Amino acid sequence: MIEELKTFIAVVDKKSFTKAANFINISQPSVSSHIAILEKYFNTRLIERSNKQRNILITQTGKILYERAKQLLGFLEETKEELSSYHNSISGTLKLGSSMTIGEFLLPSILGDFIKEFPKTKLEVTIENTKHIYDKFKNYDIDIALIEGTVPVHNYVHKNFYKDTMVIVAPNSFCGNNDLKLRDYLSRQTWIHREEGSGTGENLNIFLNNEGISPKNFIVLGSNYAIKEAVKNNLGITFISSLVVNEAVKNREIEIIPTKTEYNRYFSYMVHEKSISRLAALFIKKLQLYSNM
Structure with a gap:
């Protein structure tokens, strides 16, 4: 509706469909279409045209809409400037x-x-x-x-x-043993752990306690990247955010050990x-x- 109102204002100002079309850079049929849309929407005749369509006459309702349209578009422009100023003023x-x-x-x-x-x-x-x-x-x-x-x-x-998904990850050399329960296998591994005070380390402790896993050994590292690289280089396994390892798993540098339960934090x-x-x-x-x- 905004574009139609702009077209109507141009027609009134230029007193010509052709001049209005040139002024706002659209075709003359598009000008006629915009005026028709407005007349249908407001259910009133806005412009009277001569037979040769060289001269136009703005109706009384057209004059009312012309004034309101200018007010409305002016208000929209002020609002646009205000919103732009709002964003630019945030400092x-x-x-x-x-x-x-x-x-x-x-x-x-x-x-x-x-x-x-x-x-x-x-x-x-x-x-x-x-x-x-x-x-x-x-x-x-x-x-x-x-x-x-x-x-x-x-x-x-x-x-x-x-919501973050936690996964067990192991080197690509990981080989499950069907004769051992997963818990027994995991208890035999060296687990790579984050330092005390980390959220990832806290979640690993919770996981091990809940699953009854007692690792034979821990390696403590201070970053997610170091843990991923340690697993990749066969130093052990870990329990870590899928965000950390998704790319490495995709590149087949490490692999996820499947579990029956999905672990989230x-x-x-x-x-x-x-x-x-x-x-x-x-x-x-x-x-x-x-x-x-």
């Missing part, structure tokens, strides 16, 4: 803290979209394990914490936003309940677009 510094898996595999694309929409924003991003991020958050060193482990919740807003965000800034609220809104829940 300041947002301090984010993220645990490792989120920071390595989800956060970059989220931040890319956020900066594209709010280019004047400055970001300070810390990526550490869940415990360290939580400590910074409760000391107000960061505005938003993105975590994958469990932490004490006091006067904070704490909400899940993403949740990524969550935390903000200080009484001091959430406009910038933090906008980031959370963007974050929720990436939710798979």
Whole structure:
């Protein structure tokens, strides 16, 4: 309807279908079509045409619509400028803290979209394990914490936003033994573990306890990439986010050990309940677009 109204205004201003068509760079039949659409929509005759269609006469209802159309289009243009100004006026510094898996595999694309929409924003991003991020958050060193482990919740807003699948991964040399139960096989392996305080390490401990698995040995490494590479190089097996290993599995560098049960955990965000800034609220809104829940 906006384009039809623009066409109508041009016809009235130019007092000619031909001149209006040239002015707004559309064909004359399109001008006639736009006017017909408006007349049908408003159920009134807007323009009287002479037999030779050289002269036009604006009807009384046409004059009313002409004034209203100019007002409406002016209001829309003001609104467009206001919204543009709103986005361009968003500025300041947002301090984010993220645990490792989120920071390595989800956060970059989220931040890319956020900066594209709010280019004047400055970001300070810390990526550490869940415990360290939580400590910074409760000391107000960061505005938003993105975590994958469990932490004490006091006067904070704490909400899940993403369901992550955890998988057992092994070197490509893995060979299941039909004479052994999976639990027995897994207990005989060296397990590659994240450091204390990490969400991934916490979930590995929960998995081992729930399944009654007592590994013969552990290797502790401080990053998801190091763990993936260790598995790839036959140092052991691990229990880790599918986000970390999907590409390596696809490239047949490592393989997933099938389990009867699907193991999931949740990524969550935390903000200080009484001091959430406009910038933090906008980031959370963007974050929720990436939710798979």
